[in-house]
Amino acid sequence: MTGEDGHWIWDPALDTGIAEIDAQHRRIVDYINELGDAIGAGDGAAIAATLHDLVDYTLTHFSFEERLMARARYPAFEEHRALHEHFQQEVRDWRERFQRGEDVAAEVRAELRTWLLRHIQVEDHKYAPWVRASLEQGQIEKGWLAKTLDRLFGEGA
Numbered sequence: 001m002t003g004e005d006g007h008w009i010w011d012p013a014l015d016t017g018i019a020e021i022d023a024q025h026r027r028i029v030d031y032i033n034e035l036g037d038a039i040g041a042g043d044g045a046a047i048a049a050t051l052h053d054l055v056d057y058t059l060t061h062f063s064f065e066e067r068l069m070a071r072a073r074y075p076a077f078e079e080h081r082a083l084h085e086h087f088q089q090e091v092r093d094w095r096e097r098f099q100r101g102e103d104v105a106a107e108v109r110a111e112l113r114t115w116l117l118r119h120i121q122v123e124d125h126k127y128a129p130w131v132r133a134s135l136e137q138g139q140i141e142k143g144w145l146a147k148t149l150d151r152l153f154g155e156g157a
């Protein structure tokens with residue numbers, strides 16, 4: 001859903017029921033909206049900073065997701081990881097173009113949104129029941145979860 005200000009409004013139907021994952025997805029949406037604001041304002045410094053944070057956070061989120069799936073022994077883990085890796089290649093291309101001085105912000109914002117929406121709807125919803133069951137059954141321990149979040153996201157987790 002898109003608000004009048006062009007912001008992406010999170011649809012609760014996209015929730016996976018895994019609190020940490022849902023919080024991270026919402027945070028990515030916030031970054032995408034911030035990037036939209038920076039583009040709208042034509043603020044080059046804000047665009048560069050937000051783009052950096054958005055990409056950085058999204059890649060860290062992928063790592064977290066992959067660790068969760070591995071821990072839950074999700075059978076289609078390799079397929080899911082391959083999708084992340086493929087997307088990471090695109091991100092690296094954007095980064096290179098950005099560093100060469102190309103104006104990629106609007107493209108990144110639009111494509112990340114489209115990709116993410118589809119990825120969450122289809123792929124993340126496939127692993128969600130496995131991870132939820134592993135959390136419920138204690139196969140993924142709270143201590144491990146806290147340590148992993150801290151290691152990847154640090155204070156901002």
Ligand SMILES: [Fe+2]
Pocket residue numbers: 065080084119123124
């Ligand atoms: Fe994913």
